[in-house]
Amino acid sequence: MIHPIYVYGMPVLRKVALDIDEDYEGLDQLIEDMYETMYNAEGLGLAAPQIGLPIRLIVIDGSRMEADDNDEETRELSGFKKILINPHIIEETGIEWEFNEGCLSIPVVREDVKRKPEVLIRYQDENFETFEEKFEGLKARVIQHEMDHVNGILFTDRISPLRKRLLNKKLKEISKGITEASYKIKFPKK
Numbered sequence: 001m002i003h004p005i006y007v008y009g010m011p012v013l014r015k016v017a018l019d020i021d022e023d024y025e026g027l028d029q030l031i032e033d034m035y036e037t038m039y040n041a042e043g044l045g046l047a048a049p050q051i052g053l054p055i056r057l058i059v060i061d062g063s064r065m066e067a068d069d070n071d072e073e074t075r076e077l078s079g080f081k082k083i084l085i086n087p088h089i090i091e092e093t094g095i096e097w098e099f100n101e102g103c104l105s106i107p108v109v110r111e112d113v114k115r116k117p118e119v120l121i122r123y124q125d126e127n128f129e130t131f132e133e134k135f136e137g138l139k140a141r142v143i144q145h146e147m148d149h150v151n152g153i154l155f156t157d158r159i160s161p162l163r164k165r166l167l168n169k170k171l172k173e174i175s176k177g178i179t180e181a182s183y184k185i186k187f188p189k190k
Contacts (some may be wrong), residue, residue, distance in 0.1 A: 003037045003051040004184040005104045008154065009175025011188075012049050013105060017056045017150040019086040022128045024055070031083055031126060034059045041183035043104045044077075045142050047149030050105050052186070058084040058146040062139065077138050087123035089147055090132065092116040099141055101155050107181040109170060111159045115144050 006012055020027070030053075038046040038059060048057040062077030094117040102110040119140040122132045135143050145155060156164055156171065173179060177187040 001033045001036065002040045002184060003033060004186040005037070005041060005050055005181070006052050006186050007174055007179070008106050008156075008171050009188040010052070010105075010186065012052050012054055013149070013154060014152045015049065015054045016152045017047075017049055017054045020055050020057065028126070030057070031059060035061070037183075038104075041104050041181075045146040046104065047146045049149050049152075056084075056086045056088075056150045058082075058087060058143075058150065060084070060142055060146065062142060077142070080139055080142075082143075083126045084121070084143070084146070085124040085126065085128065087121050087143075087147060087150065089119060089121050089144075091120040092144070093118045093120075099138075101141075101145060103145070103155050104181075104183070105149075106154065106156060106171070106174060107179045107185065109156070109167060109174075111156065111163060111167070113145075113155050113158045115141055115158075119144055119147075121147070 034046050034051065037051060044062055045058060045060040048055045060080065060082045062080030096114040096116055098112045098114050100110050101113045117140060118134060118136050120134045121143060122130065124130050148155065156167060175188055
């Protein structure tokens with residue numbers, strides 16, 4: 001089932017999501033729905049708060065990014081598919097680098113965001129086995145972006161105050177339902 005994507009201004013996007021356990025009702029179906037929703041919206045990742053659920057659940061499929069054989073970074077995402085349950089960042093390391101990001105919850109807005117190139121996370125898979133794993137480059141960036149969602153942070157919180165002021169009108173329009181998207185979206189109630 002394809003869920004609507006919650007957009008800028010929805011309170012659930014600002015909440016720190018909660019851990020879940022193996023008794024979470026309908027988890028297998030929810031994971032399937034999240035992938036279907038993400039694919040429908042042509043996204044690389046989707047966090048549960050983006051469909052209105054304040055839980056620590058993320059799905060990622062980096063193969064959705066068009067691979068450029070001459071670009072090692074986009075090639076590294078090929079075949080990168082993950083389910084992250086109860087993910088928590090242990091450490092981010094390296095010198096910050098800028099990359100242009102977008103977000104399904106903030107349609108048509110893209111900005112350069114600085115992030116560290118390496119991230120160490122602890123998470124559980126769909127069988128609730130616990131892993132500690134390090135990711136680098138674009139894999140780290142996708143994970144950091146989605147981790148922000150389960151921590152109540154949006155990528156626009158990571159841009160300069162000047163850039164954010166320049167985007168303020170556009171963000172207000174999105175929260176009022178004045179935006180375009182090729183997928184179902186849910187706006188805050190007026």
